[in-house]
Amino acid sequence: MDPQPVPVAGVVRTAAAALAQGGVESAQAEARLICAHVAGVEASRLMLADGLDRAAVAEIERLVAARTGEGIPLQYLLGTAPSGRLDLAVGPGVFIPRPETELLVEWVLARLPAPGGGVRPVVVDLCAGSGTIALEIAHARPDAEVHAVELHEPALQWLRRNAATRADAGDTPIVIHHGDATDPELLSDLRGEVMAVVSNPPYIPVTDQLPEEVLGHEPATALFGGADGLVVAVPLVDLAATLLVPGGHLAVEHDDTTGAEVAAVVGRQGRFGTVEQHTDLAGRPRFVTATTCDVDQTAQEGTHR
Template identity: 50%
Template structure:
């Protein structure tokens, strides 16, 4: 059979994805075409004609995408900062929303040399590895509870180390464990976290509901079950002057800053919006000032936590 115009195959892909209710049909059609052809998306115009097997490979991927399989499961990668990580079934797909969290964390490290950084709830390792790529002098530690997600993180960490990045230290662990990373207590200059934070029962698109692991998405009736543990553990890990940044649901613009403000050793609590202007992450800094003991009620135990 003769070679065919790629432009027409992309138009057909866009039509199929539009009919399937995919949110960004043109972008997805072009990204799938670029994946099949093996060129960056911006170079598609340089590929006017393709062989019939290429058109067929695109058609197969488009029909899977039309069944709402996530684009990143079909291409096998997701971007974070200046790197890409491998993703697939069993691990949360890193989101563009988290780029602002990463950028804030990198800005918080400006002027600090050889900072110790902790990424709690690391999933594929995206935030930890993007940070290690941007800051080769940082010592980055990352924690994940789910063994399947952790195996994706290991694979990505090995790939990034092989590409020349400073290796990231991975841990199997639960942020609710009071002994988690005990050897690093009071040492972190930055704690980053994109935890599960969606309230149970929230309707979600099929890409998320059917393909992201539920434990990576949902966190109790109010979405705060894991974040409250992250605040406790993250505060313990911070050194004086160190910063914590926690991604949250857009309904949490008051609740998560309030959890941070409730910690007497944290100061400069703020909430931040993502690239779409929605409330997306809260930050705080561990004070360098002496902390007063706070009110003590006779007969009650004194507050055990920082």
């Protein structure tokens, strides 16, 4: 005879205690997410579940041990991360989307011309990782032509997987490019046709002290931007300048120590006006935006793709 199911509340309590003891800050919330994941229910419905069998309890114990012992990020253990209105697949090899990147997505979405005006906005996400920026824009704006560029193969695999999932769910498919965002020739067939370039490049200055959890598990190629944090950002701004239409928009995320430098790089580039620095939800400097200032005949005639 099968043993009695184990009551959910007790399993959550035990998992939360182990997580807290292992130094996890949001132990209660993480315990609920891990238990819900294993039980195969929404976290909000976890307490309505009948109980967990021994195999489920053992799996929860395994995940809690991986979280506390090896410091594996919760999102890698669950296999998904929230990304605005979407959930994206994540795991070793790809950067976990962060809430602050939402601010860039919202900024860009607010600046695209309203749908139905006869213009198909072209948007480029440079350094796409899991696809959080590109896929959220494609989800919010089915009329947009969205391109996502990623250099590193492990991240590219997650990007392809998430793009296929979103296309299957009915979103307009994005166009994926295996390329280097520092290459001035990248996307040359889109030159002068892009309405918005958005990027969350690797930007941490290599001297920064990082929490062990980040250092140990997310790829260094997604995190570090050279000694000054600008190794990818600077050529990327030049590339964006070649891609954008007159009156096109740029949004670039940066380290909280490099806002002034990134704004200066964009200002010096020569093609951008209205360079603005923005903070994240915690009030830290987080991204720079700008708009190309030269209006020419091409734009007035509305010959965008």
